[in-house]
Amino acid sequence: GDSVTQMEGPVTLSEEAFLTINCTYTATGYPSLFWYVQYPGEGLQLLLKATKADDKGSNKGFEATYRKETTSFHLEKGSVQVSDSAVYFCALSDRGSGGSNYKLTFGKGTLLTVNP
Amino acid sequence: KAGVTQTPRYLIKTRGQQVTLSCSPISGHRSVSWYQQTPGQGLQFLFEYFSETQRNKGNFPGRFSGRQFSNSRSEMNVSTLELGDSALYLCASSLEGTGTGGEQYFGPGTRLTVT
Numbered sequence: 001g002d003s004v005t006q007m008e009g010p011v012t013l014s015e016e017a018f019l020t021i022n023c024t025y026t027a028t029g030y031p032s033l034f035w036y037v038q039y040p041g042e043g044l045q046l047l048l049k050a051t052k053a054d055d056k057g058s059n060k061g062f063e064a065t066y067r068k069e070t071t072s073f074h075l076e077k078g079s080v081q082v083s084d085s086a087v088y089f090c091a092l093s094d095r096g097s098g099g100s101n102y103k104l105t106f107g108k109g110t111l112l113t114v115n116p
Numbered sequence: 117k118a119g120v121t122q123t124p125r126y127l128i129k130t131r132g133q134q135v136t137l138s139c140s141p142i143s144g145h146r147s148v149s150w151y152q153q154t155p156g157q158g159l160q161f162l163f164e165y166f167s168e169t170q171r172n173k174g175n176f177p178g179r180f181s182g183r184q185f186s187n188s189r190s191e192m193n194v195s196t197l198e199l200g201d202s203a204l205y206l207c208a209s210s211l212e213g214t215g216t217g218g219e220q221y222f223g224p225g226t227r228l229t230v231t
Contacts, residue, residue, distance in 0.1 A: 042224055093218035108158045109159075
């Protein structure tokens with residue numbers, strides 16, 4: 001079945017440091033890939049997405065590139081801020097036989113803490 | 117456009133009771149999914165509804181059930197609550213269509229505590 005593996009952390013960085021959170025996946029079909037972010041006490045927010053190989057998703061300074069050859073979707077940001085402190089989830093959505101996307105499969109999440 | 121709303125936000129129940137959680141999707145979204153989030157198991161898929169039909173189901177016991185109404189609002193029910201059912205229950209909606217990329221939009225969740 002589908003699975004997502006991401007570095008579990010926690011990750012602690014100083015403000016303006018470079019961030020990488022690794023994510024690899026296993027899927028039988030042609031998945032779309034996502035990064036979601038969860039702030040304390042809240043639900044998940046979609047951070048960025050990529051729907052096919054070599055697509056780059058980007059939002060709020062975060063980027064991730066869909067690498068089919070390495071089945072990876074690593075999240076990067078050049079300069080983190082204190083406000084980026086949150087839990088980050090990598091996820092995939094695989095198309096069912098009907099051609100639509102039915103469910104998300106998540107990694108276990110990575111807690112990021114950014115210190116001033 | 118209003119986001120996904122879930123009610124109630126917090127709930128405390130006693131073991132053996134049953135509970136119903138409600139979710140209103142983003143206007144125009146016809147697919148609603150439910151997830152359970154716990155510290156130990158992470159985010160796990162419960163089920164997904166589209167046009168009042170359950171299209172997919174995760175590996176949860178039959179005590180967990182759901183339904184969707186004609187206006188796309190959805191409810192999930194847990195009967196005979198167990199301590200292990202304590203979790204954050206998240207609802208997500210999505211815009212159907214093969215061109216959408218499959219992203220889902222989440223509500224704030226219902227925090228269920230079973231004592």
